[in-house]
Amino acid sequence: MRHDHIINAKQLSRADIEEVLDRAAEIADDPAAFRQRHPGALLGLLFFEPSTRTKMSFSASIKRLGGDIVDMGPVEYSSVKKGESLADTIRVVEGYADALVLRHPMEGSAKMASEFVDVPLINGGDGAGQHPTQTLLDLYTIRENAGLDDLSIGIMGDLKYGRTVHSMAHALTNFDANQHFISPESLRLPRNVRYDLHEEGATIREHTELSTVLDSLDVLYVTRIQEERFPEESEYRKVAGEYRIDAATLEDARDDLTVLHPLPRVDEIDHDVDATSHAEYFQQAHNGVPVRMALLDLVLGGDSA
Amino acid sequence: MSDDQELRVSKIRSGTVIDHVNGGASMHVLSILGIKGGDGDTVSIVMNVPSDRLGKKDIVKVEDRELSQAEVDVLSLIAPAATINIIRDFEVIEKRRVARPEEVVGVLSCPNPQCITTEDEPVETRFEVLEDGVRCCYCDTIVREDVAELID
Ligand SMILES: [Zn+2]
Numbered sequence: 001m002r003h004d005h006i007i008n009a010k011q012l013s014r015a016d017i018e019e020v021l022d023r024a025a026e027i028a029d030d031p032a033a034f035r036q037r038h039p040g041a042l043l044g045l046l047f048f049e050p051s052t053r054t055k056m057s058f059s060a061s062i063k064r065l066g067g068d069i070v071d072m073g074p075v076e077y078s079s080v081k082k083g084e085s086l087a088d089t090i091r092v093v094e095g096y097a098d099a100l101v102l103r104h105p106m107e108g109s110a111k112m113a114s115e116f117v118d119v120p121l122i123n124g125g126d127g128a129g130q131h132p133t134q135t136l137l138d139l140y141t142i143r144e145n146a147g148l149d150d151l152s153i154g155i156m157g158d159l160k161y162g163r164t165v166h167s168m169a170h171a172l173t174n175f176d177a178n179q180h181f182i183s184p185e186s187l188r189l190p191r192n193v194r195y196d197l198h199e200e201g202a203t204i205r206e207h208t209e210l211s212t213v214l215d216s217l218d219v220l221y222v223t224r225i226q227e228e229r230f231p232e233e234s235e236y237r238k239v240a241g242e243y244r245i246d247a248a249t250l251e252d253a254r255d256d257l258t259v260l261h262p263l264p265r266v267d268e269i270d271h272d273v274d275a276t277s278h279a280e281y282f283q284q285a286h287n288g289v290p291v292r293m294a295l296l297d298l299v300l301g302g303d304s305a
Numbered sequence: 306m307s308d309d310q311e312l313r314v315s316k317i318r319s320g321t322v323i324d325h326v327n328g329g330a331s332m333h334v335l336s337i338l339g340i341k342g343g344d345g346d347t348v349s350i351v352m353n354v355p356s357d358r359l360g361k362k363d364i365v366k367v368e369d370r371e372l373s374q375a376e377v378d379v380l381s382l383i384a385p386a387a388t389i390n391i392i393r394d395f396e397v398i399e400k401r402r403v404a405r406p407e408e409v410v411g412v413l414s415c416p417n418p419q420c421i422t423t424e425d426e427p428v429e430t431r432f433e434v435l436e437d438g439v440r441c442c443y444c445d446t447i448v449r450e451d452v453a454e455l456i457d
Contacts, residue, residue, distance in 0.1 A: 085426050106421040108443025112428050127419045129444060192445040 005114040006122045009132045009167035014174035021140050023294035038300050041067030044097030048104040054124050058101050061292035070096050090116050120299035128161040135167035137291040141284040145258040146218040149176045156182040157223035159189045164262045166193050173200035182207045184239040214253050222261045224268050246270035260284050320368040322390040328353045328361030333383045333453035378406040383453045408433050413455035420444035
């Protein structure tokens with residue numbers, strides 16, 4: 001992997017992605033072989049907004065490689081609360097750890113932070129911007145279930161603010177994928193993402209109804225539509241129901257359709273989907289550990305296993 | 306013809322004459338140069354005079370000030386046809402054309418309130434110049450219209 005910092009899915013080439021996914025597959029096959037890959041390595045966790053799962057997933061990953069974490073702790077107890085800049089915080093914490101994970105509510109925060117440090121910095125989500133490690137584990141799950149070439153994928157929900165969607169759309173331009181974006185008009189892909197997809201020559205289609213494409217999909221990636229994105233609750237009520245799926249919805253889908261969701265879900269995937277063969281979202285969450293182990297292994301300088 | 310128009314404002318002893326500004330855009334030129342009127346700069350503006358090249362053009366004369374290359378680069382975003390004449394002792398000692406830079410640093414502010422560059426961080430704004438707009442290098446926001454309004 002040629003990048004020290006993992007900031008944006010746009011920076012990842014097909015070869016980079018395959019390198020991470022192949023390493024993750026090796027790890028998933030034989031986790032014991034990696035248990036002492038990085039003894040004593042310290043991963044600094046800087047979470048400026050709560051995200052228990054992403055944090056736990058990174059903690060588990062470094063520990064399973066033989067390393068450990070140093071954790072800034074909740075923001076309300078830290079110097080950040082006293083008004084310290086992110087640039088200062090990151091330069092101090094750089095001295096404590098071999099690699100850093102940053103989760104921050106402002107867009108572009110990971111890029112800015114990476115300019116102040118020499119140790120590898122991984123973007124653990126920056127506002128509505130990017131969430132590249134989520135994308136890598138999503139791609140890993142898609143590859144396991146449907147393969148990444150000749151893929152027809154539907155991405156549904158809040159496409160405007162969903163950072164996992166933006167990262168995924170960029171990453172998929174490396175593969176032979178037909179991307180279908182399904183959302184209410186007001187939550188379409190933002191201009192900058194459409195610009196990049198256009199520049200990459202990606203095949204994309206935008207829809208307002210799932211039923212127009214459902215039967216052609218290999219993968220349906222569902223994200224949550226958040227009520228707070230709408231000025232009026234009634235506006236939200238109007239659209240939310242149309243982007244919710246249940247087992248009955250999926251009767252029109254292909255038998256081998258894989259349904260994914262970055263989790264946590266609220267009610268956009270009914271629990272009756274869990275028992276169907278389509279549901280892969282819990283496996284998707286579990287895949288976070290081998291994928292983040294692979295990424296950490298590569299940024300910490302792991303040679304081929 | 307152009308000599309005639311030059312005469313609409315007096316010649317200046319030293320400073321910069323920015324000619325061939327798109328008609329009506331001279332106020333944005335002042336913003337780029339950080340001229341607000343309260344700090345004593347002597348500035349003359351001619352607006353919307355006929356121009357063979359532009360239809361209508363503005364001319365801005367700023368006394369006792371020579372523009373930096375960075376300022377000239379940013380001018381290109383709103384006045385791509387501008388010519389810059391640097392004047393000393395009533396003589397044009399240098400003529401420059403503006404060129405579109407690949408990026409502009411520290412001049413525009415990002416319109417996205419969620420962008421890290423809007424916080425009190427020790428970082429300069431950085432925008433990639435696209436064919437028809439600019440794009441924040443931190444949050445990726447694209448601005449096509451009203452680039453001049455982002456000028457600090
Ligand atoms: Zn920005």
